[in-house]
Amino acid sequence: MTVLRIVANIAAPEPGQAAAFYQDLLGLDLVMDHGWILTFAAPGQQTPQLSIASEGGSGTEVPDLSVEVDDVDEVHRRAAAGGYEIVYALTDEPWGVRRFYVRDPLGKVVNILSHGR
Template identity: 40%
Template sequence: MRANRITTNLRVADLDAAKGFYTDFLGLSTEEFSLGWVARYTSPETGAHVQLVTRDATAAEDAVISVHIDDVDAAHAEARDRGLEIVHPLTTEAWGVRRFLVRAPDGNVVNVVQHRD
């Protein structure tokens, strides 16, 4: 598996309340998307970004990072072969991504995701 991008997922109680700090003070002024429970903000100058999450819409646990890859099916098979704990099954989500969540040996939950074109 090769990570193309890793996005930090910050847990927040309220997206609207948190948005101003990240967009205004930190300069992450471009809202790439917002689904009401998750939103990503990016600096147009540097590409630095953060994802704010109130709760995962379909998974029982929230991920601390999202790892964007090219072949999520192969990554899922590798995770299973390694005996890693899959905490959310391989799923094509309604918002257009294919993903699964896996628990790292340190206990952190990682969202492994592939965007469909």
């Protein structure tokens, strides 16, 4: 048996409220829309991962979702310009990631990160 995919499911009364955040800010494609569920995806193949945490690192809360991007500084600029709430400032962490937390339109805390610089 091989795990092929892991999908994060976020409960929302109006899933469409998140479309601009996940499509425009993060550049994900809308790959399924049944009205009651929207699924966003990035092109390419990804390794399934699941994190279980007691904290988010550096004393932060555990984020609801983590998204690795190739240019965290650019996403941070776009998030700030878009008026999204930055929950944790852009930071170079001692374990080798540069990241920030942003609140999506559904109230979920999203950890946006890049590895190494």
